[in-house]
Amino acid sequence: MMSEGFDQGEDTTPGRSQVRKFIALIVITTATAQALGLTLKSPTQLGPNDISRWSTVWSLLERGSFAIDDCPWADKTQDKVLKPDKLAEPTAKSSLLHKVEYAIAPRAWKTGEATEHFYSSKPPLLPTLMAGLLYPARTILGVPLDKVVEQKRLPRWVEKVDEGPPRRVEHVLETPKEPAKWPVFVFYFKPLVVLFNVVPLWLFLVLYTRLLDRYATNDWAWFLSLFGGAWGSLLFAFDQTLNNHTIAASSAFFAIYALIRIWDEEARSAWWFAVAGFFAAFTACNELPAALFGVLVFLMLLIRFPKSTAISFVPAAAIPCIAFLATQYIAFGQFTPVYEEFGTKSYQYEGSYWNTPLEMDWFNLHPEPYPVYFFHMTFGHHGVFSLTPLFLFAALGMVRSLFTRDRLRALAWLTLVLSTALFAAYLVNPKARNYGGSTQGLRWLFWLIPFWLVFLPKGVEGGQDRRWVRVLSLAALAISVFSVGYALRAPWSHPWVLDMMEHLNLYSLKR
Numbered sequence: 001m002m003s004e005g006f007d008q009g010e011d012t013t014p015g016r017s018q019v020r021k022f023i024a025l026i027v028i029t030t031a032t033a034q035a036l037g038l039t040l041k042s043p044t045q046l047g048p049n050d051i052s053r054w055s056t057v058w059s060l061l062e063r064g065s066f067a068i069d070d071c072p073w074a075d076k077t078q079d080k081v082l083k084p085d086k087l088a089e090p091t092a093k094s095s096l097l098h099k100v101e102y103a104i105a106p107r108a109w110k111t112g113e114a115t116e117h118f119y120s121s122k123p124p125l126l127p128t129l130m131a132g133l134l135y136p137a138r139t140i141l142g143v144p145l146d147k148v149v150e151q152k153r154l155p156r157w158v159e160k161v162d163e164g165p166p167r168r169v170e171h172v173l174e175t176p177k178e179p180a181k182w183p184v185f186v187f188y189f190k191p192l193v194v195l196f197n198v199v200p201l202w203l204f205l206v207l208y209t210r211l212l213d214r215y216a217t218n219d220w221a222w223f224l225s226l227f228g229g230a231w232g233s234l235l236f237a238f239d240q241t242l243n244n245h246t247i248a249a250s251s252a253f254f255a256i257y258a259l260i261r262i263w264d265e266e267a268r269s270a271w272w273f274a275v276a277g278f279f280a281a282f283t284a285c286n287e288l289p290a291a292l293f294g295v296l297v298f299l300m301l302l303i304r305f306p307k308s309t310a311i312s313f314v315p316a317a318a319i320p321c322i323a324f325l326a327t328q329y330i331a332f333g334q335f336t337p338v339y340e341e342f343g344t345k346s347y348q349y350e351g352s353y354w355n356t357p358l359e360m361d362w363f364n365l366h367p368e369p370y371p372v373y374f375f376h377m378t379f380g381h382h383g384v385f386s387l388t389p390l391f392l393f394a395a396l397g398m399v400r401s402l403f404t405r406d407r408l409r410a411l412a413w414l415t416l417v418l419s420t421a422l423f424a425a426y427l428v429n430p431k432a433r434n435y436g437g438s439t440q441g442l443r444w445l446f447w448l449i450p451f452w453l454v455f456l457p458k459g460v461e462g463g464q465d466r467r468w469v470r471v472l473s474l475a476a477l478a479i480s481v482f483s484v485g486y487a488l489r490a491p492w493s494h495p496w497v498l499d500m501m502e503h504l505n506l507y508s509l510k511r
Helices: 018-041 048-062 096-103 125-141 185-215 219-231 244-263 270-286 288-304 306-332 359-365 370-378 390-402 409-428 443-454 456-464 467-487 496-503
Strands: 080-084 116-120 148-151 156-162 168-174 180-183
Touching (some): 018 185, 048 185, 125 185, 125 270, 125 306, 185 219, 185 456, 219 443, 219 456, 219 467, 270 288, 270 306, 390 467, 456 467, 467 496
Antiparallel strands (some): 148 180
8 A cells, every 4th residue: 555665663563454455445545536536526715714825825926925915816715914014113012022023124124114915814834835836837837826718608598587477488599798717726726735635645544554453453443443534534524625724634643653653663763753753843833732742742752762852853843843934934024923913903904804703703702601612612513522423432542541551551641631732722712712613623623633543443442342332333433424424515614513503593693
């Protein structure tokens, strides 16, 4: 399924039975092919979230600027900020960081009349990376990203209804005034979504089966976990659209895999330390709260393997960190992400959606009580466990690993700390009380899904000998896959639990 050269150091993977080999090949091929077909068929611009990033990609390639004012799609996203193109001179009350940002800025950033421009509110590292990948094709082809190819329409018979009275239906041969339009950006952007979402999905499934070979104690745990990893998490629904959550989740898994190889399987090569460092840092660059993950992994390895961590982990981790800070500063003249300015004039400009937020965003201004919000984060309309109950078994597996002499005990403690910290942070965060907006599931926690999947086989292994465990775990798999299926057509929409509650008049949104 992949080159054996990927494993550096002694390979401790047990032999895989012929049946498992065949099932793994079938599942990996099917899931990857399905994700590819879904990605190619879905609209390239699915909603404000991805349009915000695509606008930056367009602006970098077509204007050489991070400002998205002239982008033809900028009016379709509310995920943007209005900021001046000159830095404000620090005052006595300014923070030390702002004083440093101003001091190192080029003279052109500080002098002259300031003009306000629209910018994407998303961190610029990912769009900059994508623009860099597209630059050769854009240069060679010479075709602008916003070009639209028009096709003249042919005459066709249409029905014209005269409501009368009496009501009459006439048939008229006419040619539509508007031509058929084929946007060129599809051919530029689709390969990027495949590269950043579909390819990592394939690699995740290949490596996940290797973990199952090592840590799934029986066939039931191995097979159910593989199917759950392929189709039982909402990551699969989001692989069709440009977003930071699937990229962060993939990065987190690659870092976890390297950590397991180092910590539990005694792979000591510099390769694994570099992989752990790079992907732990890249996870944080795409999900800033994941900085806690990067710090904890760094400390774990530094204490146990100080030399290898200093020589291999740290330089590899520095690459995405430096790139993140550099692109952030070049784009905005500041090192802090602009979405930290949520609730300020950067967001609440004239005509901004955020002046009158509705539906889930209404809760940012009118937050629900903490117990209510926590319930919906866990077992309610955006609940991790109500939408994907497979993770109840993953939680069971994690707890069992915590209190047994399990090889994954250290990772279990790390998962517990991260999960608890993230749930608590998003519960009390005053700037994020909207469940992630119109989205299928609590997307801010998606990057933790690979952690939970590692412990899924431990949680369902009892199904090998106990019928009731098989029934419950199959029901959990069915509900989880159902949630994914419900999300496929529109990942940036409400989950089925919320839709059901609204239809039953059990929950009401402001519209």
